[in-house]
Amino acid sequence: MLGIIAAAAAMFAATNIDDIVVLTVLFLASAKGRPRPWEIVGGQYLGFITLVGISVLAALGLTLVPDEWVGWLGLVPLAIGVVGLIRFLRRRGEEEAEGAVSAVGLLSVAGITIANGADNIAIYTPIFRTMRPQDTVVTIIVFLILVAVWCVLGRVVGTHPKVTETLEKIEHWLVPAVFIGLGLFILASSGVVPRLFGA
Numbered sequence: 775m776l777g778i779i780a781a782a783a784a785m786f787a788a789t790n791i792d793d794i795v796v797l798t799v800l801f802l803a804s805a806k807g808r809p810r811p812w813e814i815v816g817g818q819y820l821g822f823i824t825l826v827g828i829s830v831l832a833a834l835g836l837t838l839v840p841d842e843w844v845g846w847l848g849l850v851p852l853a854i855g856v857v858g859l860i861r862f863l864r865r866r867g868e869e870e871a872e873g874a875v876s877a878v879g880l881l882s883v884a885g886i887t888i889a890n891g892a893d894n895i896a897i898y899t900p901i902f903r904t905m906r907p908q909d910t911v912v913t914i915i916v917f918l919i920l921v922a923v924w925c926v927l928g929r930v931v932g933t934h935p936k937v938t939e940t941l942e943k944i945e946h947w948l949v950p951a952v953f954i955g956l957g958l959f960i961l962a963s964s965g966v967v968p969r970l971f972g973a
Contacts, residue, residue: 798932815925817881822917823918833901850882850886856954889956
C-alpha cells in the first residue's frame with residue numbers, strides 16, 4: 775500500500791509540476807477579483823477529474839477523446855492570455871485597471887487544466903492499464919489529495935506579500951504572457967500547429 779501511495783505521489787508531482795506556475799499566476803490574478811479562489815480550486819478539480827476519467831476509460835480500451843483533439847484545448851489559455859494582454863494595453867493609462875485575466879471562471883480554469891494535461895493522459899493510461907482495480911482507486915485518491923496540496927502551494931506563493939510586491943509592477947503583462955506561452959506550448963507540443971499547416 776505504501777509503495778502504491780509513494781508511486782502515485784511521485785507520478786502526480788512529475789506530471790503536474792508545471793501546474794504550480796499556472797496556479798500561482800491564477801491566485802496572483804485573483805487578488806484583483808477574478809478568478810475567485812473557489813473557481814480556481816473547483817476548476818482545477820473539475821479539469822483533473824476529467825483527465826483521470828479519460829485516462830481510466832482509455833486504459834479500458836475506450837478512446838473518449840482522440841489525442842489530436844486534446845491539443846486544440848491550447849486555444850483556451852492562448853485566448854485568455856491574448857484578451858488579457860489587449861485589455862492591459864487598452865487600459866494601461868488608467869489607474870484602476872481590471873485584472874488581466876478577470877474573465878477567467880470555473881470552466882476556463884478547468885479548460886486550462888485539461889489543456890495542460892495531455893501528458894497526464896499519455897502517462898496515466900498505460901499505468902492504469904497495468905494496475906489492479908484497488909491500486910487504481912488508491913492512486914486516484916492520492917491524486918485528488920495532492921490536487922488540494924497543489925492549490926494550497928499555488929495560493930501561498932501567489933498571495934505571499936513579498937511575491938505579490940515583487941510582481942505587482944509586471945503582473946499585468948506577466949499573467950497574459952504565461953497563458954499565451956502555455957497555449958502556444960500546448961498547441962506546438964501536441965502537434966496541432968504542424969497539422970494545421972500541413973507539415
